[in-house]
Amino acid sequence: MNLLSLIPPVLALILSPLLLGVINRVKARxxxxxxxxxxxxxxxxxKLLRKGAVYSRTTTWVFRAGPVVGLAAVLTALCLMPLGGVPALWKFPGDFILLTGLLGLMRxxxxxxxxxxxxxxxxxxxxxxxxISALAEPALLVALATLARQAQELSLTRICAALSEQHWLHTxxxxxxxxxxLGLVLLAENARIPVDDPNTHLELTMIHEVMVLDHGGPDFAFILYGAALxxxxxxxxxTGMVIPAGSLSPWPNLVAGLGGVFLVAIGVGVVESVMARLRLLIVPQLLVGAGALAATAFLLGLK
Amino acid sequence: MGWIEFILVLVVLTNLKLLASSRLGASIRVVARQGLILGALPLLAHQDALSLQHVALAAGSGVIKGGVFPWLLFRAVREAELTREVEPYVGYLTSLLAGVGALGAAFWMGTRLPVPVEVVSRWLVPVAMFSILSGLFLIISRKRALNQVLGFLVLENGVFTFGAGVLVETPQLVEVGVLLDVFVGVFVMGIIIFHINREFDHIDTDQLSALKD
Structure with missing residues (x-):
């Protein structure tokens, strides 16, 4: 572990709420x-952190633990994620399975x-x-397995480092x-528009928002912050797989990684602006389609 | 990783789209696009100098599969007054999953089927197999005669892929002959669909099999 590895998590902690701001700004434009x-x-x-929390008498410790465990899980997952060629804080073979596990724990x-x-x-x-997550998770795992197979590496940091322009030229x-x-899984997992509408205010159509109706104050702040992370x-x-890490020195790489993350946010904003939300019956088709694409990629990638 | 691989990936994606598609018009257009894309394969797969035959084959298959077939099929849709839904026996999601399974099987078969001549791409045999399998699946899993024609076209596209990529040196006459057969097939099926429809007010083969006398 070196000090440089602290930079990606710290950047995420500081800048992740800005991503939601960028998406909203793109949609507004x-x-x-x-x-x-x-x-x-x-x-x-x-504002939320300054408020107090109100708990219903019917709830138990499970209700209070939800936001805290969720935020802790996503913070741990963040330590596994490299950014722009800077290695992750914590890397070992097979860590992408822990990543999906932590996301599952959060959920x-x-x-x-x-x-x-x-x-x-x-x-x-x-x-x-x-x-929805039962449909999105296989797609995510198969996609990550394909990446591991292509890069011939087993940890996220090494996968992102090994994927280079050569891979894009050859496969x-x-x-x-x-x-x-992965883009479709991103939209589904983060409750963005083709799957879920973050702005909806009708309980019958909400998915992610409706689960957090009873949370208030700091608890809701934790949930909001966790979603941003x-x-x-x-x-x-x-970003890690699209932008080849290459042989640049760490700082330009880091800037490229940051730029990539914000480009993804702009892309999400554009998708939300030009698309309507899919009917709930169509959503499984979209996600199974994502799984089929990942499986196709896996099969095509076999030597 | 050249243009041939790109075409083959597009063929796989169009097959998956067909398996998941619920709209008749969209399916016809996807099959037409697949035919157009595949028309370019003989141009790219040849090993000697580009001859007039290759160009003629590419142009012929492009015009017939990308232009004449969709026209005939849309005409059949209009005359038989079909609804826009596909009406499957097997649901779209299950079809898609079956397609992924078929792709896996096709890749497995690709490893088990050594081709004696040189193949232009290692994906070619699996993709051709996948087209044939998904064509067969579309034929047996859709209720209406028109979708079965589409499945037949996909199957033929698989055969065409195999022919254009593996048997580069086969007489082009064979290819032209196959193309002509398919053309006559689709033409006749278009007429039959129209007549079945006029006789029985629908082209649902499910009910057709229960006919007595």
Missing amino acids: FAGRRGPPLLQVYYDLA FAMVGAALDTGSSFEGMGASREVW GPVLALVVVA KLWLFAALV
């Missing part, structure tokens, strides 16, 4: 609005908290969240399919 300030999410977080904590309230809406949201279609599959995590993953 497309709609011809001026949009909220770029730092709006920071203001929201500061489990959230779903547990939602079910603990006993609200029928939250139960419905929890059911949908689990249903471009394989990597392109994986990028598309999760978006950063996926954006860094996509």
